Amino acid sequence: MPATPATPPTPHDVVFLFDCDNTLLDNDHVLQDLRAHMMREFGQQNSTRYWEIFENLRGELGYADYLGALQRYRTEHPRDTRLLLMSSFLIEYPFANRLYPGALDALRHLAQYGPTVILSDGDVVFQPRKVSRSGLWDEVDGRVLIYIHKELMLDQVMECYPARHYVMVDDKLRILSAMKQAWGGGLTTVFPRQGHYAFDPKEIANNPPADVTIERIGELADIDVSRLLRGAQQK
Numbered sequence: 001m002p003a004t005p006a007t008p009p010t011p012h013d014v015v016f017l018f019d020c021d022n023t024l025l026d027n028d029h030v031l032q033d034l035r036a037h038m039m040r041e042f043g044q045q046n047s048t049r050y051w052e053i054f055e056n057l058r059g060e061l062g063y064a065d066y067l068g069a070l071q072r073y074r075t076e077h078p079r080d081t082r083l084l085l086m087s088s089f090l091i092e093y094p095f096a097n098r099l100y101p102g103a104l105d106a107l108r109h110l111a112q113y114g115p116t117v118i119l120s121d122g123d124v125v126f127q128p129r130k131v132s133r134s135g136l137w138d139e140v141d142g143r144v145l146i147y148i149h150k151e152l153m154l155d156q157v158m159e160c161y162p163a164r165h166y167v168m169v170d171d172k173l174r175i176l177s178a179m180k181q182a183w184g185g186g187l188t189t190v191f192p193r194q195g196h197y198a199f200d201p202k203e204i205a206n207n208p209p210a211d212v213t214i215e216r217i218g219e220l221a222d223i224d225v226s227r228l229l230r231g232a233q234q235k
């Protein structure tokens with residue numbers, strides 16, 4: 001007998017999608033700590049070279065790859081044993097201390113109305129480690145999606161977490177705009193004005209405003225969810 005087709009999962013009324021860096025977690029602060037650590041351990045010249053490699057690699061890949069940049073730096077300095085300390089600093093960094101105030105409260109508040117999902121860009125090793133070490137992985141019960149360009153993977157997002165409506169919270173207007181173009185009225189975009197991308201004049205000038213703008217992620221901890229579902233403009 002032919003196999004019976006699997007029954008598609010019943011869509012949720014709403015699924016809340018959250019970016020990680022500079023949305024739930026203060027990644028700018030993490031970078032400040034990393035730069036300071038590199039200056040202490042490697043000095044000005046070597047630190048400058050690492051960040052040059054880092055930016056070049058980000059241009060190639062489309063996302064930040066700290067460990068990949070460290071591997072490339074190593075090819076130029078194969079005898080530098082301090083690299084072992086650098087990798088340990090990255091892997092063991094206390095990311096839970098860099099969550100924005102109210103980030104977990106926001107997740108818990110919205111989780112009363114629908115599944116919360118981390119939807120992030122990043123590499124396949126360090127980014128999952130960051131999400132895990134910060135406590136976000138456990139907070140969303142393992143609902144974590146990490147891609148190279150998440151705005152191009154929306155079909156898989158819908159397959160993994162089908163919903164009648166989505167809410168996307170992200171500090172990058174470019175990402176919100178791309179997702180809005182794809183999902184239209186089925187998506188409410190929420191823009192927390194946190195991190196350097198949120199204040200980039202080019203980002204602001206080249207993209208339409210989000211449906212809802214907030215000054216900090218903690219505001220979602222007591223927001224009226226019906227406003228998000230209507231996509232009402234935050235005043």
